[in-house]
Amino acid sequence: MGLDFSVIPKYLDVVMMGAVWTVAITVAAALLSFFGGIVFAVIALYAPKFVRLPFRAFEWLFMGTPLLLQLFLIYFGLVQIGIDLPAFVAGVIGLGLHFAVYNSELIQTAILAVDKGQMEAARTLGLSRGQALKKVVVPQAVRDVIPPIGNNMIALLKDSALVSVIGVSELTLSAQLAIGRTYRPFEFYVLAAVFYYIINLGMEAVLRRIERKVQAAR
Amino acid sequence: MTDQKPFVDIRHAKKSYGTLEVLKDISLQVHRGEIVAIIGPSGSGKSTLLRAINDLDPLSGGEIWLEDTQVNMDLPHRQYEKHINEVRQNIGMVFQHFNLFPHLTVRENITLAPKLLKGINDAEANKLAEEQLAKVGMLERIDYYPSQLSGGQKQRVAIARALAMKPKVMLFDEATSALDPELVEEVNQVMKALAEEHMTMIIVTHEMGFAESVCDRVLFMDQGVVVEEGPPSVIFRNPQNERTRNFLRKHLADANK
């Protein structure tokens, strides 16, 4: 059969459109995972026991099972209980929650590592526990784990390929679309890989900038 | 002054961790504008007593009063939280290790609590920060981060942060103990200036010279009790108790090393 990359230009715009969607889903899920991770961490550490324990079980379940399986559950499970989400939204929720759990683990450790004196100082000024957490402890904890959270975001970009299986027309599914027309899987999957690689490089550059900015505020 | 009601009133304070008694029935009255130093060896309970005043280390028994309000009131959790947050706004505290918020600038360190709790706007908050920083001689560092300051500068900012809440009383928990010797004086100067404004202060310290020159009254604590108390001239020049004499002698010897 051999290789023939001359088929690519005709479908380039389809694949590029897919790349745009991949960026969109990655950014949306990354934001959800970041803020979700903070909320999860606070729940896991400070919620009353009857919330905390089931929540820990949920975290454990999410960390112990494959993302693909979770995506199937969210996509088909929600349909079953009568919530018919667009594939894009289901994909963002699935990816976002999955990585929120991983981010939450990082943030929890960091919160516990923030010096006890910080909470004390905030409380002596009259801040409530919630205010002290929100304004003093959690921001420091999050700042401390920006680099590993960045690594999770990079992993999220690559795992976003999985949402193609629930029908989100991102980069991987767009490549499959072109393959369906041309029967040229090698060429188009390699093309998709190149796009992923470029997005990956761009994302690493952005994350490095954020890290430098955060580093400056020390 | 003594005919007034006490400003800070500690009544029969007791505190124990398991079987270890850290505070054994301590009572102390501090009047408005009075400056009290608490000295004593480490483990004597002096920091615990200080931290009980704003209920940071809750007592096991006894009462703390600030004017007409009981600080360590027995209330349901929610009400207690509301109560203590209000009380603490009136009690400034300065820590040995400064505890500045490293993710905030000097300005933000000072304005955080007033903005959140007193609902003042940005302009008022900035003015407040500038005033307080000018007072401790740190105005030119207003937009620095704590990590860019020396220990003495950090502690001056921490004092300004506490003062910005307009507290009625200031607690100092070994405020100069973590500082290099050459930086101690700049913090002492700030505290002296506060004394001249008749701020009510309770100071846990190892700086005997400072305590002698600034304070109205000195308490010597050891093993959870107040062994001796009186004006600095008596405590430092002519202590009556054997334990006080031993402590001061040892301390002087250490200081001269």
Add this chain to the structure above:
Amino acid sequence: MDVELMLKVYPFFLKAAWVTIQLSVLTTILGLICGSLGAAARLSRLRILRIVGAAYVSFIRGTPALIQLFILYFGGPQVGIQLDAFEAGVIGLGVNIGAYMTETIRGAIIAIDKGQAEAARTLGMSRYQSMRYVILPQAARLMIRPLGVNINALIKGTALVAAISVIELTYTAQRYIGSTYKPFEMFFISGVLYMIIIYVTGRGIAWLDRRARIV
């Protein structure tokens, strides 16, 4: 929860779990081989090998495992590589995790290398000898735990081969969700099986780690 249904279908999930275990074991072995070669290349004195090693790590870690799997399985025949889905799964996932293991192994070696290599060299050992007798035995202990993290990710990563129709746990769950319309039950069975596999593996790694510390 439809327990009756779960009791009826669970034998199929057990069979599928066995496939997941086989995939995991074979992928781990291939991953360790690729990781060792990759680390050796990245730490080599030959510039060309260092470049090859760095390119391997960068491209594999810079693109999704799913795409790599698709290139191998669907694109392979175009360049004369004919693999069945299981073989493609093991090779694709093994080469993928190998890139991550490369960095783990390299990191452990670098961590030990600093002072120890100098000490070994001053005793007159060759570079090879110092690596073989001084650095590697110590680095091996140091890398057990982070390799465990890689293996944990790999076990969950085997779910990807469901996308090329290998009948393992996730594929089975997906198929039964489709035919029974009971997503929660199917998720529950497969989830429990995944967690058992991961738990047992984790205990094994912790045991190895403890033993390595005593020795």
